[in-house]
Amino acid sequence: MPNWIRHTDKPEKKIYYRHEEGVKSMSLYIEGVIDAPLMNLLLVLAEVELFKTFIPMIKESRMEGDYSHLRKMAYF
Numbered sequence: 001m002p003n004w005i006r007h008t009d010k011p012e013k014k015i016y017y018r019h020e021e022g023v024k025s026m027s028l029y030i031e032g033v034i035d036a037p038l039m040n041l042l043l044v045l046a047e048v049e050l051f052k053t054f055i056p057m058i059k060e061s062r063m064e065g066d067y068s069h070l071r072k073m074a075y076f
Helices: 038-045 048-054
Strands: 005-009 013-019 026-032 062-066 072-075
Touching: 048 062, 048 072
Parallel strands: none
Antiparallel strands: 005 013, 013 026, 062 072
């Protein structure tokens, strides 16, 4: 993945990040296998706005793009 910095690249999980030009934030690309029913994962992804209430250190969370049930873009 060009322009991405590899943090973890294992068969069960991949984590890449990159610093965005002109802003203090960074983008994350996360891929992994979750041993849970698909409905549980979809329900969690659908509630991005609530992440700030149950994940420590997140002060703001909102959905920025909703491309499909499995492809989302969020701001944390």
